[in-house]
Amino acid sequence: MTALSSLWPLFGLTLSTPRLMLRPITDDDIPAAVAAARSGVHEPGRNPFSTPWAELPAEELGPKMAQFYWRCRSEATIESWTLLLGIWHEGEFIGCQDIGAKDFAALKTVSTGSWLKQSVHGRGLGKEMRAAVALYAFDWLNAEVAESEAAAWNAASLGVSRALGYELNGVARMSWGSKMEEVQKVRLTPATFKRPDWTLKVEGHEPAAKFLGIG
Numbered sequence: 001m002t003a004l005s006s007l008w009p010l011f012g013l014t015l016s017t018p019r020l021m022l023r024p025i026t027d028d029d030i031p032a033a034v035a036a037a038r039s040g041v042h043e044p045g046r047n048p049f050s051t052p053w054a055e056l057p058a059e060e061l062g063p064k065m066a067q068f069y070w071r072c073r074s075e076a077t078i079e080s081w082t083l084l085l086g087i088w089h090e091g092e093f094i095g096c097q098d099i100g101a102k103d104f105a106a107l108k109t110v111s112t113g114s115w116l117k118q119s120v121h122g123r124g125l126g127k128e129m130r131a132a133v134a135l136y137a138f139d140w141l142n143a144e145v146a147e148s149e150a151a152a153w154n155a156a157s158l159g160v161s162r163a164l165g166y167e168l169n170g171v172a173r174m175s176w177g178s179k180m181e182e183v184q185k186v187r188l189t190p191a192t193f194k195r196p197d198w199t200l201k202v203e204g205h206e207p208a209a210k211f212l213g214i215g
Contacts, residue, residue: 005204008073009211010083012204015132017196020125022085022097022132025069029086032093033069034062040118041095048154052177054115078213079103087116087129094120097129099137104214108144110137127160128196134164135200138190141214145189152182161186165194 004026005012015022025033038061041054056064072082082100086093095116101109112133116126130148137143150157152171166186174183209215 009207013208014203016201021088025086036117099133165192
């Protein structure tokens with residue numbers, strides 16, 4: 001039988017750090033992703049996302065997450081793509097780290113976002129998974145800039161950015177759900193990146209990069 005990764009090469013990509021495994025979420029992973037999200041992602045009423053998806057009722061959350069994963073795959077092109085990487089820690093699905101780009105061939109810029117279930121907050125895993133995609137972007141995709149953003153009050157996310165060498169890149173007033181948020185933009189380059197003291201292990205890079213029109 002033909003392997004699914006031969007039809008959709010992104011499914012063959014795996015990034016490994018000392019404590020984490022990151023790989024694109026498959027349909028078989030969606031129930032675990034939904035269960036992790038349902039267990040709680042943030043404090044009630046303190047939405048850290050541009051779309052308040054984690055506040056959806058439990059019966060709506062699963063279908064909405066599945067639709068989002070399917071939409072990101074169906075809309076992936078060389079000009080615009082998003083990799084939704086599931087995060088596994090000690091065999092358990094604990095969150096998602098995304099990395100995406102528009103017009104990467106010209107701009108050499110990626111953007112990132114992430115979430116982790118609340119029960120694993122405070123262990124440095126958010127920093128480790130962001131470092132993983134920064135390493136992949138700079139060392140494997142030859143990106144020149146990595147961008148991210150967080151609500152100005154989100155000290156945890158901005159702390160991760162600061163620890164990895166991101167520089168402040170302006171504040172924007174944005175509509176997040178039904179509310180206005182002051183959003184802090186941040187920017188990382190290979191020159192400012194505070195690299196971790198571990199080496200990222202990458203499998204399945206060449207087919208994935210070819211699929212995305214890189215290299």
